[in-house]
């Protein structure tokens with residue numbers, strides 16, 4: 001396991017701003033969304049750079065923000081705005097707040113930057129037809145290639161300027177996923193990747209060698225349908241993720257080795273969206289390339305009308321497993337009043353804010369959200385001026401800072417585990433179904449109040465006999481991983497396969513129907529449901545359970561309710577681990593929530609009665 005940078009303990013973050021005013025002016029917009037700034041821009045922007053607001057926000061516990069720095073117009077064009085950031089950094093530091101400088105990795109505003117870099121076009125990513133790739137339909141933003149040495153060297157200059165001239169505490173690298181790029185650099189790198197990773201081209205794709213191969217066209221999977229028969233599409237995705245990992249590691253190492261381990265890196269690969277094959281990120285090949293990773297998607301924690309839970313728990317748990325903290329920037333949407341379709345909005349009710357913050361604390365040992373300094377779209381008003389936002393932040397962040405060491409800077413412990421294995425993400429990438437089958441598996445465990453950890457193929461040998469291993473659709477499954485699963489079953493691990501297993505190998509080759517790998521037909525220890533012994537038993541549904549141990553050896557059972565729109569007067573809880581015995585201490589930022597009693601049943605299980613449970617509480621059991 002990778003250990004977290006200890007300097008990062010007690011992070012309470014908020015967005016400050018992304019963009020220099022020039023971006024907001026150049027982009028403009030004809031939609032009303034969180035991300036655009038209309039005629040109120042100058043007053044709002046001025047207030048963000050002043051002392052008053054950062055002072056107030058630090059007063060409720062915020063200790064890290066990210067602020068505009070480099071948007072891709074160039075160091076020369078952006079120098080005056082960077083000077084404003086430098087002044088803001090001084091003010092923030094006076095209030096004990098660290099500032100990360102925003103660095104855009106996906107766009108070069110060539111109309112401005114050509115003045116500074118006349119051969120800028122050489123850095124760009126290329127479409128399949130060789131044309132320069134642009135950021136969506138923003139024709140005025142060229143996309144850089146992650147294989148461009150010149151682009152990386154320029155970013156290092158930007159980083160150096162940020163530390164030495166601007167006083168930044170670290171960087172927020174936005175859009176940290178590679179563009180689909182068919183430039184000659186990437187063609188060569190792709191061939192080298194294939195030569196290194198595919199040992200038998202004749203057998204896997206009918207070619208004697210890869211010397212003449214080129215990157216395949218981007219698959220528009222919503223049009224192409226659920227299937228294809230081209231292993232190069234799988235290899236292209238793997239190559240992009242390896243290229244991304246290398247790129248981010250080089251940046252991370254540069255920041256840490258040049259400017260010290262206390263300089264912070266946060267990157268935003270748009271984690272958790274419906275496009276694993278295009279954007280996405282394979283965290284298993286990414287460790288030690290960031291301190292924080294942003295999960296920016298639409299999975300705002302909630303209970304759907306049909307009772308399903310939609311959460312960010314998988315991202316937070318992956319962070320615990322791979323050694324980074326998650327900065328969550330998920331968005332709710334609503335119809336835009338201007339009639340341009342659904343647009344991102346900011347929650348204004350305390351229940352949504354409380355469950356969002358509680359989720360980060362419990363699962364990710366972090367508090368905060370992307371709202372407090374967002375414009376209210378009227379003069380210099382921001383969300384923090386809304387008493388619901390200010391009071392909830394003060395209450396919840398205060399609770400986090402007071403109890404963090406005991407309740408949240410902990411080690412997750414559980415007897416159930418879900419396997420993170422990526423072959424199916426790449427193989428079954430139609431609408432990212434393979435990736436989302438993994439997310440769906442975690443949501444099922446969340447909804448059934450099963451405490452669990454995420455394990456990888458490397459961890460399988462250490463899963464103890466008697467524990468439960470959940471496989472969330474492994475329809476693309478290598479022989480190696482199959483062997484590790486069979487060994488775990490033989491050792492006494494219970495295995496719960498969900499969805500399909502083993503229909504194809506890791507390169508997409510279909511298996512014969514009687515192959516025992518399909519459905520794990522000869523593997524011992526299969527179960528068809530989560531056995532009750534692995535669940536926390538609750539008198540009400542829709543409550544998630546997470547279990548951890550703190551540095552003092554105390555065992556903690558956290559409860560969190562995504563559908564927190566009412567208060568449960570009486571809640572009965574029966575933990576599923578013998579460490580949860582005796583009378584626990586109950587802690588909650590909801591003061592009306594309390595422990596009414598704990599009694600021991602004849603079978604040895606502890607039964608707890610909780611009063612007035614709404615969003616979240618933590619039950620702390622003394623070590624036995």
Ligand SMILES: [Zn+2]
Pocket residue numbers: 124125126145146147148181182183184185186
């Ligand atoms: Zn390229």
